[in-house]
Amino acid sequence: AQKITQTQPGMFVQEKEAVTLDCTYDTSDPSYGLFWYKQPSSGEMIFLIYQGSYDQQNATEGRYSLNFQKARKSANLVISASQLGDSAMYFCAMREGIAGANSKLTFGKGITLSVRP
Amino acid sequence: ETGVTQTPRHLVMGMTNKKSLKCEQHLGHNAMYWYKQSAKKPLELMFVYNFKEQTENNSVPSRFSPECPNSSHLFLHLHTLQPEDSALYLCASSQEGTGGTEAFFGQGTRLTVV
Numbered sequence: 001a002q003k004i005t006q007t008q009p010g011m012f013v014q015e016k017e018a019v020t021l022d023c024t025y026d027t028s029d030p031s032y033g034l035f036w037y038k039q040p041s042s043g044e045m046i047f048l049i050y051q052g053s054y055d056q057q058n059a060t061e062g063r064y065s066l067n068f069q070k071a072r073k074s075a076n077l078v079i080s081a082s083q084l085g086d087s088a089m090y091f092c093a094m095r096e097g098i099a100g101a102n103s104k105l106t107f108g109k110g111i112t113l114s115v116r117p
Numbered sequence: 118e119t120g121v122t123q124t125p126r127h128l129v130m131g132m133t134n135k136k137s138l139k140c141e142q143h144l145g146h147n148a149m150y151w152y153k154q155s156a157k158k159p160l161e162l163m164f165v166y167n168f169k170e171q172t173e174n175n176s177v178p179s180r181f182s183p184e185c186p187n188s189s190h191l192f193l194h195l196h197t198l199q200p201e202d203s204a205l206y207l208c209a210s211s212q213e214g215t216g217g218t219e220a221f222f223g224q225g226t227r228l229t230v231v
Contacts, residue, residue: 004159035219037222042224043205043207043224043225043227044222044223044224044225045207045209045222046222047219047220047221047222050219091159091160093160104150104162104165104173105160105162105220106159106162107159107160108159109157109158109159110159
């Protein structure tokens with residue numbers, strides 16, 4: 001079974017509007033972390049936001065927020081006030097186990113976001 | 118500037134060639150990783166090094182040979198590759214053991230095997 005599922009086709013959003021990118025995950029480990037990365041055409045993976053499984057509040061980082069619904073095992077990324085520079089591939093990833101215990105990331109297939117002027 | 122630098126950015130090699138990819142991190146991290154990103158597939162973890170010791174080899178063919186001489190440098194030696202090995206190879210680093218969270222990635226080496 002896939003551990004990280006990103007099923008949306010290419011997403012389009014109008015500049016200055018908000019957009020939600022979906023991510024569901026599967027794990028039986030009570031300790032895990034969820035990440036979102038952005039990959040522009042240059043190839044670099046840019047860290048955006050992190051949510052720990054025990055965090056009580058949804059993570060926020062500037063225009064990025066994570067809608068964490070633990071019971072549904074979903075960790076959707078919300079980008080507010082989209083900018084043209086937000087056009088990129090977006091990857092959801094998960095680390096199972098306690099941070100620092102030889103952890104590694106499992107990635108989803110990614111979602112392409114295009115921001116229209 | 119991400120703190121993780123990969124060279125070369127682009128590489129074209131024949132199936133009989135030997136080449137090496139280099140990764141250097143300036144973040145003082147103790148763990149480094151090689152990932153492979155093929156078209157339309159999720160990133161695949163290849164190797165993990167913690168404190169210069171290889172802690173994971175994700176069933177990678179022996180034509181890929183990693184080397185980690187110190188905590189700041191990671192190499193991926195390539196020989197007798199196949200066309201299906203063409204992909205973007207990403208290096209990452211993280212600080213393990215202190216509750217560190219995110220991994221920092223380099224810009225990748227886009228490899229084409231002809």
